[in-house]
Amino acid sequence: MTHDPVKYDIDPDRDLSSQIAAAIRDAIITGDLIVDDRLPSESDLAERFRVSRPTVREALKRLAAQSLIRTQRGATGGAFVNRLSxxxxxxxxxxxxxxxxxxxxxxxxxxxxxxxxxxxxxxxxxxxxxxxxxxxxxxxxxxxxxxxxxxxxxxxxxxxxxxxxxxxxxxxxxxxxxxxxxxxxxxxxxxxxxxxxxxxxxxxxxxxxxxxxxxxxxxxxxxxxxxxxxxxxxxxxxxxxxxxxxxxx
Amino acid sequence: MTHDPVKYDIDPDRDLSSQIAAAIRDAIITGDLIVDDRLPSESDLAERFRVSRPTVREALKRLAAQSLIRTQRGATGGAFVNRLSxxxxxxxxxxxxxxxxxxxxxxxxxxxxxxxxxxxxxxxxxxxxxxxxxxxxxxxxxxxxxxxxxxxxxxxxxxxxxxxxxxxxxxxxxxxxxxxxxxxxxxxxxxxxxxxxxxxxxxxxxxxxxxxxxxxxxxxxxxxxxxxxxxxxxxxxxxxxxxxxxxxx
DNA sequence: AAACATTTATTTGTATGACAATTGAAGCAC
DNA sequence: GTGCTTCAATTGTCATACAAATAAATGTTT
Known part of the structure; x- marks a missing residue:
């Protein structure tokens, strides 16, 4: 990995899923994550943000609601940056x-x-x-x-x-x-x-x-x-x- | 209760949190839920939709991402329909x-x-x-x-x-x-x-x-x-x- | 009686662990 | 090589538990 596009430092006292969503959204808006990039798996994200998987999932659903990501199940699945059509x-x-x-x-x-x-x-x-x-x-x-x-x-x-x-x-x-x-x-x-x-x-x-x-x-x-x-x-x-x-x- | 504004029948084979979010969003758009109305508690919603609370929460986070609801902790807390300013x-x-x-x-x-x-x-x-x-x-x-x-x-x-x-x-x-x-x-x-x-x-x-x-x-x-x-x-x-x-x- | 402190019930926020469903890839038999 | 099986990774869902916030109810003191 050359350089991780997402900033993983969040304030543990304020709403976690909202901050996580914001961190990933920032990476997308600044172009650090580009269309069709794959995010780390939910478990990975949970480790890196030091939160539980449900919390990560809540964050991902926020992004999905704005069509910023799409998710796919299975071995090569995951969350991918979506092109906003x-x-x-x-x-x-x-x-x-x-x-x-x-x-x-x-x-x-x-x-x-x-x-x-x-x-x-x-x-x-x-x-x-x-x-x-x-x-x-x-x-x-x-x-x-x-x-x-x-x-x-x-x-x-x-x-x-x-x-x-x-x-x-x-x-x-x-x-x-x-x-x-x-x-x-x-x-x-x-x-x-x-x-x-x-x-x-x-x-x-x-x-x-x-x-x-x-x-x-x-x-x-x-x-x-x-x-x-x-x-x-x-x-x-x-x-x-x-x-x-x-x-x- | 005169008439519940939310339709609780969803297809258990398709993405649950997405359907739940859609059901509540519909109630808001059609005006069946109006500004400052309080949604049932997460446990209530889980029972009525016959899903688990994390699934309900994912749905609510989707709505929060669109600023359709706000949440408040505590005894008289809950999720409330937000006025879109x-x-x-x-x-x-x-x-x-x-x-x-x-x-x-x-x-x-x-x-x-x-x-x-x-x-x-x-x-x-x-x-x-x-x-x-x-x-x-x-x-x-x-x-x-x-x-x-x-x-x-x-x-x-x-x-x-x-x-x-x-x-x-x-x-x-x-x-x-x-x-x-x-x-x-x-x-x-x-x-x-x-x-x-x-x-x-x-x-x-x-x-x-x-x-x-x-x-x-x-x-x-x-x-x-x-x-x-x-x-x-x-x-x-x-x-x-x-x-x-x-x-x- | 009034003001203040305490408890309690309710609700959201988060964590843990487990299992199901999906899906591509790897391995294997033919 | 082709087709089948197995496998591993990943998301989707569930059950349960506990923490934190918050307002109402309750009790206590003055």
Whole structure:
């Protein structure tokens, strides 16, 4: 062994598994442990940290919860540093954002404003770079949304897919991961708005304006349509709120 | 007990602690368990899931790693559902983004483009709403950055703080949490660039342009300055790359 | 009666030892 | 050489025990 990448000195008076997890996480973040590196076995780690195996296991489960490691049983098994994929990062981003929104009584207009601001951020790139496939995906979702027999959940899902295609059109995976998380985290809030036939029609028409603008590579028009869509969505939400207030008051 | 919020049926052939964590996490996400609710004690959970206490503990540590619960020892202690704060969500966002960037060989220009696109997204809001405090924070960082005895790490940190103030000026915490994560995750990449006196001067001057525009509530000017800053940063990075290629080739 | 000290019950934190399940590698027979 | 068996390493799980913290209950003193 040239040099052990993990620091094994911990304070025995403070939470052990948390410190052990932090020590290993540090080694991963600093790059001392790289993707697919194998950690020492649980018994080894227990000896080196001078703790019991269950304590080491608790630490490893913490890391597994963040997808920093994966484990494999058997002779050549063990815990390996995991590559954090876009999909996984995206998934984590969604759960974090969803919980943040649901636990902190975030106002709908705050979340909505953030969402559309972020989305407008990638419109110039999407207008410039979108492929025919992205455009086709947007058109397909518009078609789905215009079917009268689609239920509200399906309509919202299609809405998410439409905006996902718009974001992906920018061809920047970092941007996609950030934005798609924000958009999808808003879906539960959006589901609370019941869509009348009239409002669906309006939304689909705005989606069509966006798709047309992206097709024409007209970034300004797309941004304007998004702004209108935001205003319309906010108006819908205000109506729902007002109706509820009347019912309960 | 009216109705237990947790589903206790798990498949004994698949990873137990993972399933237990998922069952409790579901109860939290769906709102069946709300903030500050106390989970059953570890022994209780062990009985109900029909597993041993160490297995339950592994599951709880998974949830603790995501800050979904906190634990407290003692007579009235136990595991409690944690409120996911903006700070915590922000922290998670940074580690996730940092790991994503470092593990997937993301090109500097891709990350840089995403960062400035996102930042431009909140400029209109920041220009409209920034308080005197936000402006003062930006000016203070500009002053720090113009001190010649500041080292490169300090310069980068101040750069992050400047952009953080810009983002916070929008007065939308959801936006702040998303964007600040993206900006801070880029810092390790930025630290790889050594800043000459000349380049610092240029960056500070661009920061001053941004602050001036925000002060004047001129969103378009701020966006233009950000675009110029992006172009300048990309140029700096290209130079560093070229120099390295020459050294190693 | 009130203030203070003590005990006690509950709960998490940690350790020990054991066994099951999995899995690749080594050894062996053919 | 091929296929089978055995084996050793490793994670997954369990049972039990004890330590440490903590608040409530209890007792004691003033």
């Amino acid at each position: 876009y999909e996984e990062a995206h998934r984590q981003q969604i759960t974090t954002s969803t919980l943040l929104l649901s636990m902190n009584a975030i106002r709908f207009d705050t979340a909505c404003e953030a969402r559309y601001a972020l989305e407008r951020a990638c419109t110039p790139l999407s207008a410039a770079r979108r492929s025919a496939e992205h455009l086709a995906a947007m058109r397909a979702e518009i078609f789905r949304q215009s079917q009268p027999d689609l239920n509200d959940t399906g309509f919202c899902a299609s809405d998410v897919a439409f905006h996902r295609a718009l974001v992906d059109g920018a061809g920047n995976p970092v941007l996609s991961y950030q934005l798609a998380g924000a958009v999808e985290a808003m879906q539960p809030l959006m589901n609370m708005i019941t869509f009348t036939a009239r409002s669906r029609e309006e939304i689909v028409s705005l989606h069509r304006r966006i798709a047309d603008a992206i097709e024409a590579r007209d970034s300004a028009a797309a941004e304007a349509a998004l702004t209108d869509l935001e205003a319309y969505t906010q108006g819908l939400a205000r109506n729902v709120m007002a109706e509820r207030a009347q019912k309960h008051g | 903006y700070e915590e969500a922000h922290r998670q966002q940074i580690t996730t983004s940092t790991l994503l960037l470092s593990m997937n060989a993301i090109r500097f220009d891709t990350a840089c483009e995403a960062r400035y696109a996102l930042e431009r997204a909140c400029t209109p809001l920041s220009a409209a709403r920034r308080s005197a405090e936000h402006l003062a924070a930006m000016r203070a960082e500009i002053f720090r950055q113009s001190q010649p005895d500041l080292n490169d790490t300090g310069f980068c940190a101040s750069d992050v703080a400047f952009h953080r103030a810009l983002v916070d000026g929008a007065g939308n915490p959801v936006l702040s949490y998303q964007l600040a994560g993206a900006v801070e995750a880029m810092q390790p990449l930025m630290n790889m660039i050594t800043f000459t006196a000349r380049s610092r001067e240029e960056i500070v001057s661009l920061h001053r342009r941004i602050a001036d525009a925000i002060e004047a509530r001129d969103s378009a000017a701020a966006e233009a300055a950000l675009t110029d800053l992006e172009a300048y940063t990309q140029g700096l990075a290209r130079n560093v790359m070229a120099e390295r290629a020459q050294k190693h080739g």
